[in-house]
Amino acid sequence: MSDTVTLTNPARYTWGGDEFLFVEIDEAMSLAANFTANAMAGHLTAEEVDGVIDICPANASLLIRFDPDVLPHAQLEERMRRIERAVEGLSHPTLATRVVEVPVWYDDPYTGATGARFRKGHQRPDGNDLDFAAEENNLASAAEFIERHHSSPWLVSMVGFVAGLPFMFQIVPQPEQLEVPKYLSPRTDTPALTVGHGGCFACIYSVRGAGGYQMFGIAAAPIFDPHQKLTDFADFMVFFKPGDIVKFKPIDEAEYERIQIEVEAGTYVYRQASVVFDLQQALADPVAHNRHILEALDGV
Structure with a gap:
């Protein structure tokens, strides 16, 4: 940063x-x-x-x-x-944007099973991606890594690679950024909506396919909807755009299944709020800036 x-x-x-x-x-x-x-x-x-x-x-x-x-x-x-x-x-760079809450089932069985299939191409063949990420960041456990991952907001820096996939940059001081190398050999399979990480960037895989980012969990709702079934996709089939701010929300299996029912029924709506991203404040006092961002979301 x-x-x-x-x-x-x-x-x-x-x-x-x-x-x-x-x-x-x-x-x-x-x-x-x-x-x-x-x-x-x-x-x-x-x-x-x-x-x-x-x-x-x-x-x-x-x-x-x-x-x-x-x-x-x-x-x-x-x-x-x-x-x-x-x-x-x-003189005072700002961006009118939105903060979006993204429910994530961390340490889920889908990305866990996929990671197990591709351990030969991983730096740590005898573990899993979350344990590896915790070690790489000198954290005590996968739970501590998950806490660090969802506790601060992320800026969508670009959208691409495949349709609708957002790359996200953590809005924290550089010494606090989570950094994890990609797989040594890319996978030929990644579950749709996998929350991944490579270098300093987080991402959400919008569709199933190849990938090399470490896998930490699975998002509960679509971010790419070519049929535009959900309200959030009424204007465009891709949900995220550069400048959006993401707040990951950890959920359990029961909450994940509840959201799946809403998605299938076409009633799910992302929780989001309008905010102003203030570049100077984000650089000078990211703690206060992030608190302002999250308070806007909590007020919805």
């Missing part, structure tokens, strides 16, 4: 063929770099520029697809550099 708001170097602009502009904010992920990428993407979206086809913000960069017959390369780069300067000039 960066301890300053201002980035030391200007963004790097490179072209991908005739239709893509890649803007690299920083080489390393930080709250400041991610805020800049999302803020620049937000400015460009708001300007509704003819010729811009798609805008894809990532952890510390953004990719813009455009039609060069409508929007010349030089004009797009000039506009983006102006937007970059405007974002850098913000």
Whole structure:
């Protein structure tokens, strides 16, 4: 996590063929770099520029697809550099967003059984992912790791890899961040809605498939709904977007099964609240900032 708001170097602009502009904010992920990428993407979206086809913000960069017959390369780069300067000039960077509660059955039998099938490709063949994660973070037990995992909020830094999968960055001082290496050899199977972790990033696998992140539990409700059956997906089949804030809520098997019934009936709704992410406060006093975020959710 960066301890300053201002980035030391200007963004790097490179072209991908005739239709893509890649803007690299920083080489390393930080709250400041991610805020800049999302803020620049937000400015460009708001300007509704003819010729811009798609805008894809990532952890510390953004990719813009455009039609060069409508929007010349030089004009797009000039506009983006102006937007970059405007974002850098913000005296108090904030982002109007939402905090979402995500129920998770930690240490569940589904990810446990999958992990057991792939121990040969793991750093700790004789254990499980949670025990390994606890050891890697010098914690006394898997229970302590789970407590650390769900007690602080996470910022959705980007969405991708597969449809609807959010990458999340823990909003805590860098020495307190949970970090766990990926599997030595990727799995060919991961249960849908697995809560995983690789490096400093958490994720939720939106669909079943291959993966290499450590597995800690399973989320109870969909985050990708191509049939848009649930109310939360009325506008779009992907639930999360960059800038969202996630608060994991530990649940037991009974609560997990209750939520499954609601999901099947089409009545489940995520608990969420509108909040303002304050970059300066998150960097200067993350404890107070996180308390403010969680109080908004508790007030729902």
